[in-house]
Amino acid sequence: MRIAILDDYQGVARSLADWDSLGADVRVFGAPFANEADVVTALADFDVLVAMRERTAFPSSTLGALPRLRLLVTTGPVNAAIDVPAARDLGITVCGTGYFPHPTVELTWGLILSAARLIPQQVDAVRRGGWQEGLGTSLRGATLGLLGLGRLGTAVAEIGRAFGMRTIAWSQHLTPADAEAKGATHVSRDELFRRSDVLSVHVVLSDRTRGLVGARELGLMKPTAVLVNTSRGPVVEEEALITALTEKRIASAALDVFDREPLPAGHPLRSLPNAVVTPHIGYVSRDLYEVFYRDAVEDIGAWQAGTPVRVLS
Structure with missing residues (x-):
């Protein structure tokens, strides 16, 4: 299984959760993607994506161009940048994480x-x-x-x-x-x-x-x-x-x-x-990031086991 962690601007994702417990090939993308074509090119070979809030959009056109994608985890309980119905139609599970304001x-x-x-x-x-x-x-x-x-x-x-x-x-x-x-x-x-x-x-x-x-x-x-x-x-x-x-x-x-x-x-x-x-840092705090990434690992592990949690509808 190949996992991509997206938009990790601070380079902290690997240190805030036990990604090794998943036994997967994990790659971190630290910079934002320039456009939809770049998203598709960069992520075509991944089974699981972990999105940081709404930094990268996943409309139906992008989801449809990622045939290997089976699980999309967003940090937080909702994500307006993900077309959840389109993902469901394509057989892609979308899960969220905990959050506090x-x-x-x-x-x-x-x-x-x-x-x-x-x-x-x-x-x-x-x-x-x-x-x-x-x-x-x-x-x-x-x-x-x-x-x-x-x-x-x-x-x-x-x-x-x-x-x-x-x-x-x-x-x-x-x-x-x-x-x-x-x-x-x-x-x-x-x-x-x-x-x-x-x-x-x-x-x-x-x-x-x-x-x-x-x-x-x-x-x-x-x-x-x-x-x-x-x-x-x-x-x-x-x-x-x-x-x-x-x-x-x-x-x-x-x-x-x-x-x-x-x-x-x-x-x-x-x-x-x-x-x-300020550069959209309202939610950017160590304690909340720990929740985001810990729950993302939990989401992926549960999905691997066939019992997905925090599934978005």
Whole structure:
């Protein structure tokens, strides 16, 4: 059996689980694939693939071009980049792994603090031999707006209360009672954008949420406001955001997710001084990676034994 571990950017997969226990030929791919053709060429000879979240897409066309593939393991319990029905039709088993959300919640607050207190700029000033540059702002008494109040949004709200922030929220199906139970005040969609000092995005990417934050919504925000996105890049219209930042219609954006990942060299978001940018590391923590890869090995072993676990439907 040949196993490919994909998109191991940090080169840590082999050290975080007992791959030798599978008695298989295991190969690690550390760099992202350029396109679908590269995926098919590189992976044609593997029986099992272990995908890191949504870094490599597996639409029906890719799955159909991998006739040897019998098991596809994704880290995490869901993966929107895998066409699971197509895999099932092709006789490919798709399994997931365990997951917990607190690394993304923690990164969200790291981004909020970085943007509010100008931490990247201050670090850069010291490294260049300078000292204090710019004037940040504190969070106590400010309004935290949450676009989405599910598991992640609720956890972000809890920390916001510890900072002494007022919390407001909106999503399509959120009710005033649900918001109140989670420590937030339900507001209309437009009011969310108008009132928020920090607006943090926590909705799942779908046809309904793609482009949910566009030029109109950004135009409603305060010129002193910070937009934070640790959800998925396409929820925010990228060109509209770049324009808003360039023209300083909002103070800053703190982003961990993008339309295209990795973010291309020379992309405007890499150089805008009022953009705090991290390379999609919301879930990238040692403790969560240990769960991912340990469960992936367990998935493969169970599948080998004819009793697959955590099968996605």
